[in-house]
Amino acid sequence: MKQSFKMIFSLCLIALISAVILAKVYMITQPAIIANEKKATENAIYKVVNTATSYKESKSGQTDIFKCYDENNKFCGLAFVAEGVGYQDLIKVMVGVSTDFNKILAIEVIENSETPGLGNKIVTPWFENQFQNLSLQNKITVVKVAPSKDSEIQAITGATISSQAVVDIINNKIEELKGYK
Amino acid sequence: MQRTNILFSDFIKGLWQQNPTFRLLIGMCPTLAVTSQVQNGLAMGLATAFTLLASSIIISIFRNFIPREVRIPSYIVIIATFVTIVSLFLKANFPEVSKDLGPYVPLIIVNCLILGRQEAFASKNPVYRAIADALGMGIGFTLSLMVLASVREVLGMGTLLGHQVIFGNFRPWVIMLTPPGAFLTLGLLLGLVNIIDKAVKARKEKK
Numbered sequence: 001m002k003q004s005f006k007m008i009f010s011l012c013l014i015a016l017i018s019a020v021i022l023a024k025v026y027m028i029t030q031p032a033i034i035a036n037e038k039k040a041t042e043n044a045i046y047k048v049v050n051t052a053t054s055y056k057e058s059k060s061g062q063t064d065i066f067k068c069y070d071e072n073n074k075f076c077g078l079a080f081v082a083e084g085v086g087y088q089d090l091i092k093v094m095v096g097v098s099t100d101f102n103k104i105l106a107i108e109v110i111e112n113s114e115t116p117g118l119g120n121k122i123v124t125p126w127f128e129n130q131f132q133n134l135s136l137q138n139k140i141t142v143v144k145v146a147p148s149k150d151s152e153i154q155a156i157t158g159a160t161i162s163s164q165a166v167v168d169i170i171n172n173k174i175e176e177l178k179g180y181k
Numbered sequence: 182m183q184r185t186n187i188l189f190s191d192f193i194k195g196l197w198q199q200n201p202t203f204r205l206l207i208g209m210c211p212t213l214a215v216t217s218q219v220q221n222g223l224a225m226g227l228a229t230a231f232t233l234l235a236s237s238i239i240i241s242i243f244r245n246f247i248p249r250e251v252r253i254p255s256y257i258v259i260i261a262t263f264v265t266i267v268s269l270f271l272k273a274n275f276p277e278v279s280k281d282l283g284p285y286v287p288l289i290i291v292n293c294l295i296l297g298r299q300e301a302f303a304s305k306n307p308v309y310r311a312i313a314d315a316l317g318m319g320i321g322f323t324l325s326l327m328v329l330a331s332v333r334e335v336l337g338m339g340t341l342l343g344h345q346v347i348f349g350n351f352r353p354w355v356i357m358l359t360p361p362g363a364f365l366t367l368g369l370l371l372g373l374v375n376i377i378d379k380a381v382k383a384r385k386e387k388k
C-alpha cells in the first residue's frame with residue numbers, strides 16, 4: 001500500500017512540475033511562433049501578387065482568400081492557398097490570380113515533402129516562374145517538352161508526378177473558386 | 182586526480198569507443214532521416230544533445246527519489262518535457278530549421294539514445310559523471326550526424342552548408358539525398374570506423 005502510494009505520488013509530482021514548466025515556456029514562445037507563421041504567409045502573398053502593398057482576409061467556403069490592394073488602394077489580385085496530395089505528402093501552394101480569374105500572376109510552393117533532388121525541384125524558380133502570367137482560359141496541362149500553348153507547363157525531368165500534382169492542385173482550387181468576387 | 186580521470190573517460194568514450202551512431206548503433210531513425218544536409222544534421226544533433234544533457238542532470242539528481250517500478254514513465258515524462266521545450270524554441274527562433282526537421286524533433290522523445298543513457302548511466306551515477314557522459318554522447322552523436330550529412334550533401338548536391346564546394350562538370354548524385362543513399366553512406370562509414378579501430382588496436386598490442 002505504502003509502496004504504490006509512493007509510486008503514484010512521485011509520478012504525479014513529476015507530471016505536475018512538467019506541466020507547469022511547459023505552460024510557462026508555451027506562454028513565452030507563442031507570440032513569436034504566431035508572428036513567424038503570419039510573416040511566412042504575408043511574404044508568400046506579396047510574392048505571388050507582387051503589386052500588392054496591403055491585403056484583406058475573407059473566406060469562400062473553407063478557403064481563406066486574401067484580397068490584395070496596390071499602393072493606390074486599387075484591387076489588384078487575389079491570393080489563396082491550394083493544397084493537395086503530391087508524390088509523398090501534402091503540397092501547399094500559394095497562388096496569385098488576376099481579379100477576373102483570367103490569368104495566374106505567380107505561384108509559390110510553401111510546403112512539400114517531395115523527393116529531394118527530384119520532386120522537390122517544384123520550389124525552384126525555373127518551375128515556379130513557368131506559372132507567371134499563365135492564361136486560365138483553359139485548364140493548365142503538363143507537357144514533357146517545351147510548351148507550345150500558353151496554358152502548358154513543362155514537367156521537371158524525373159518528377160512528372162510532382163509536376164502534375166502541383167498543376168492538379170492549382171486547377172482544382174481555381175475551378176472551386178472561379179467567379180469569386 | 183582520480184576524479185578527473187574518471188570524468189575524462191566518461192566524456193571521451195562517447196566520441197569514439199562507445200560512439201552512439203558508429204559503435205552502439207542506437208538512435209538510427211533520426212540519423213538516417215535528417216542527414217541529407219549538414220545544417221539539419223547539426224540542428225538535430227544539438228537538439229538531441231541538449232535534451233540528453235538536461236534530462237541526464239534531472240534524472241541523476243532525483244535518482245534516489247524516483248521509485249524503480251515507475252522509472253521508465255518518469256524518464257519519458259522528463260524527456261518529453263525537454264523535447265517540447267526544444268521544439269517550441271526552434272519554432273519561435275528558427276522556423277526554417279523547424280520546418281525542415283518536421284516530425285523528427287518530437288520523435289527525439291523516443292530516441293533510444295536518450296532513454297538508454299538514463300537507464301544505463303544517469304540513474305546510477307552522481308550528477309557530475311552524468312554530465313560528462315551526456316556531453317560526450319551528445320557531442321559524439323552530433324559529430325557523427327555531421328560526418329554523415331557532409332558526405333551526403335557534398336555528393337548529393339555539390340554543396341557544404343549551402344556553399345558550392347564542387348565546381349566544373351559535376352553532376353550531383355541524387356541517390357545520396359534519398360533514403361538508400363543514407364544506408365549506403367552509413368554502411369561504408371561503419372566499415373571505415375571498424376578498419377580504423379582494428380588498426381589502432383593492432384598497433385597498441387604490438388607495443
